[in-house]
Amino acid sequence: MNKKGFFFILLLITGSFPVISQGTSGLFLIPYPQELKTSAGYFSHPSPAICFSEVTPIEKDRLLDVLYRIWPDSILTEEYKKNASVHIQKIKEKTGEKVGSYALDITPDLILIKADNDEGLYYGVQTLLQIARSTSPAKLPAIHIKDIPRFAYRGMHLDVSRHFFDKEFIKKQLDVMASYKLNRFHWHLTDGAGWRIHIGKYPLLTEVAAWRPQHTWKEWWNSDRHYCRQDTPGAYGGFYTSQDIREIVQYAADRFITVIPEIEMPGHSEEVTAVYPELSCSGEPYKNGEFCAGNEDTFRFLETVLDEVIELFPSKYIHIGGDEANKTTWESCPKCQKRMHDNGLKNVDELQSYFIHRISDYLESKGRKLLGWDEILDGGLAPDATVMSWRGTQGGLKAVNMGHNVIMTPGEYCYFDAYQDDPILEPEAIGGYLPLEKVYSYNPVPDSLTADKSQRILGVQANVWTEYMPTYSHAEYMIYPRLLALSEIAWTDTPQKSWERFLPAVNRQLSWLHDQGINAHPISKSVEMHQTVDTAAHEIKISFTCNRIPVEIRYTLDGILPSPTSTLYTGPITVKDSAHIAVAQFGNGKQFTEPQNFTVYYHKAIGSKVTYNTPYSQHYNAGGKTALTDGYTGGRSYGDGHWQGFTGDMDVILDLGKSTPIHNITARFMQQTGPWIWFPHTVEIYASEDGEKFSLLKRIENTTPRDTEGVLFHNFGITGNYKARYLRYVARAVPKKDGYMFVDEIFVR
The missing domain is CATH 2.60.120.260 (Galactose-binding domain-like)
Structure with a gap:
């Protein structure tokens, strides 16, 4: 039996968490630190005194907000050597090569967190909070941690066009992101299903293009895909005011999260061309979803929008989409054809490249940089543009080889709109299958890349497209706990990653997520069957696994539904001819999941x-x-x-x-x-x-x-x-x- 199979059977037999290597001592930390060593003894101070050194008042308040969650009755002192047993210290010497690095030491007498940057101190107290949740605030194990983030860019994307999510929901997700050391929030503010940001000079974007008659994207998509005024009875939608955005941007910044806005162009812009049809090739509403690349008014519109966006968002990057543009209308548009002729452009791919270059130059003139999906490579890429690779990894690797920076977000591993469990048991999703383990298995840097080219991969991002997520709880159900796997991909170096260590940790973290009101997926609502076909023996060996811990898998072979007294699965089942197997998850005499039926033939x-x-x-x-x-x-x-x-x-x-x-x-x-x-x-x-x-x-x-x-x-x-x-x-x-x-x-x- 392989190691993985033994691990799961151990869980099933004992119904408890195994002792994991790497010195975790019962700690369930996500993301896992780069270096962790335990030693004897415990820090046992139920209400310790806290002292800060070289920490600004603003940063002190930020750190206390986290520390008071561990010790609500702790006190502050300025006399570290005399009274304090928790010391937070900003130091001059480097704690790591990357921003966010920190060192954490817990001894029986003292807790010391050191970093050369505010972000590192913040992550150090977040790790301390996770240790306290894993054990007890009154009895913390002696431990040494030295931690350095793997990637500078550790992100989550949220589509608020298909379904609108209010600012309180956004803040809630930012809180969770900060807990797991994610630091980029990619805000997909515009798309065909609705425009979500107020632009003063173009009021129809939020008076009409932000609203539709149907509540769900699916209903809207299957209709005539028209919009309606905000005051239409039953209108669904919403938008963020300038004040909303400033509030969210500051809330994120207080948690060391940068908000990156996305304004879609040249495609996915049906909502714009519906209310300002003169910006499309036809000049008619509800006919084209792309901006007219030959029309100067298009660029005046986009520059005006970007001016307001830049004023609201301090992010270095502005995301301009650039994906899935239907360029066929450009082929017959007189203005586009003239643009191509005047600029010596051979085809519409080069016209898209002209479009992207021009927007990139404008952003550069404002001190910002362009970020876009990997289609911006088509026809040639603007020199300073950064690529977000979603159509697999090839676009990203192509961009790296061209000398561009890249953020990896391939759909196969990073699209959280896919099913995460048996589709028959799950609410409707857009398609595909992306379980927790597959997310965790992703490595954004292929072994084939040289060290210098690897540096061009800035990080990794989870993408949450919300076509089939009409409610807040449904969105959280799809995001979590897969986002925790993404956080470890983004933070933890590959040698320190371990699925066998991560799985008990993410199971333990579920209870904390639920305590925060997060409607996280229960990790496993089904049992997965694995087959080993032996043609020499004319048999198939069947094994079962699931990711819920602790759990019992019980099964029947006689057509009767499994119960708490059915046979406990402890090892492979041999099928010589055929078998009809019914299985379900149990624990503490209760049934966790609906029965599943598998039919196996050696045919x-x-x-x-x-x-x-x-x-x-x-x-x-x-x-x-x-x-x-x-x-x-x-x-x-x-x-x-x-x-x-x-x-x-x-x-x-x-x-x-x-x-x-x-x-x-x-x-x-x-x-x-x-x-x-x-x-x-x-x-x-x-x-x-x-x-x-x-x-x-x-x-x-x-x-x-x-x-x-x-x-x-x-x-x-x-x-x-x-x-x-x-x-x-x-x-x-x-x-x-x-x-x-x-x-x-x-x-x-």
């Missing part, structure tokens, strides 16, 4: 040769030509490595090796409308003895509507009495550009 086609008459997707190959007969069934995500994707029809022939009696032939498909994944509209199954002449056994029509919501699974197959050596399985795809079919296995029994 007749395992190991059979497959001939592909149509190609599978190279991006979703699931292992290539053995994928459909390897015995491994897919899980909750089409990206888990066991689902094979097809962008057109699937037409394959299986060679069973000899003429074989067959009772059932079936294949399992997935449908998920958000990412354009659909069941086949027709399936045809054929049989042959010679591989040349095939007889049609059955044609099956799909009866599930294409617009059915959720993540769906369906077996398309036949049952009867057949005999054949060769089987041909044809799944006709729904004709749709960029659409997919996904299949995990062809079962023959």
Whole structure:
């Protein structure tokens, strides 16, 4: 058994937290420090005296706000050597090469926090607060910590266009970010679903473009996508006044968080062109979502908006979006074509580059820098622009190799709008599957990068897109605890990271999040099945894991729902032929989760040769030509490595090796409308003895509507009495550009 499997079984048997290496001594710190050493003894002072050295009054108040949460009855003293047992000291010598570094020492007689910068002192007391929550404020273990942040940029993005979140909600998230040493809040203020920042010279942006008749983004998206005036009965929306923004920016700054505003351009601007249609290529409302790049009024508008944004936000960076612009309107727009001709631009990609360069130059003239999604690379990048890489990591690496700074935020690891648990058990999400462990596994700096190029990766960011998050509690449910994994990616060097150490810590941190009124996901509402196919023994070993700690996994094999007295899972289950397994999570005699059902077959086609008459997707190959007969069934995500994707029809022939009696032939498909994944509209199954002449056994029509919501699974197959050596399985795809079919296995029994 591997180490990970042993770790989870230990948890299941003992129902308790294991002793983790790296000297944590029961501490559950997130993010984990770069250096931590424990020693004998405890600091046992229930109401210690606190002393500050070389700390400004403003900073003293900030630190006391945290320290009073540990010792509400502590007192202040100016006489460190005589009375104080907690000493916070600003020093001249460096505590680390990066801002935010600090040293923390706890001995039986003294707690000493040192840093050469205010931010480091703040993070030091945040770590002390986490230690007190892990143990007891009256009995803190003796410990030495030296801590340095891995990245300077440690961020979270929040989309407030699709759904509006008020300033109190924003402040609440800033408090949590500060607790886990995150220091950048990327505020997605404008997009097609609503404009959220007051601009004095353009009142229609907040009188109309900030409001819509439908409450949810989904309802609005499926309607005519029009806006309405603020005083329209039932109008949904909102915006931030200049005073709101100043208040939030200051609130964040008090917690060493920089707020980076995003004003979308040239695309994702439907709300602007609806109320100021003269800024679009057509000049008509509700026709174009992109600014006209050939119109000087466009740049006058954007410069005016940016002037007001710059006045409100002291951030060095201003994010301008730059993603997913539909540039086809530029190809036929006389103004855009003239702009291209006058500037010697060969295509619309170069026109977008002209647009980005011009905005970048304007920001530079105001002492700011441009930040944008990786599409700003198209057509050439402005010299001082920084790239935020979201379409995987390639855009970021390309920018690094071009000499640009980069913030990594690939959708595969950093998009918190994806499902984080079994989609069947979760509220509707946009699609994809991003569990906590996958977030934690991300390393923003590939090993292939040289040391000097690695320095151009400034940090990492979680992105919270809110299309399917209409309420405050739902947004928090999607953000947490995945944001805690992101905080450790951003702060902790790779050698100090450990999933086995992090998992008990994040389970323990859940109770604190709930105490703060955060509606965090319970980490695991399901049990995950793992398979090991043994073709020599003709068997499949099944194992189960879950990330809730402590927990018991109990299961049945007889069709009865599991209960607190069902068999306790302690090790792999061997399946020789077939098994129908029902599992659920339990603890203290209570059932935590709904039962899940898994059906496992060691079927007749395992190991059979497959001939592909149509190609599978190279991006979703699931292992290539053995994928459909390897015995491994897919899980909750089409990206888990066991689902094979097809962008057109699937037409394959299986060679069973000899003429074989067959009772059932079936294949399992997935449908998920958000990412354009659909069941086949027709399936045809054929049989042959010679591989040349095939007889049609059955044609099956799909009866599930294409617009059915959720993540769906369906077996398309036949049952009867057949005999054949060769089987041909044809799944006709729904004709749709960029659409997919996904299949995990062809079962023959």
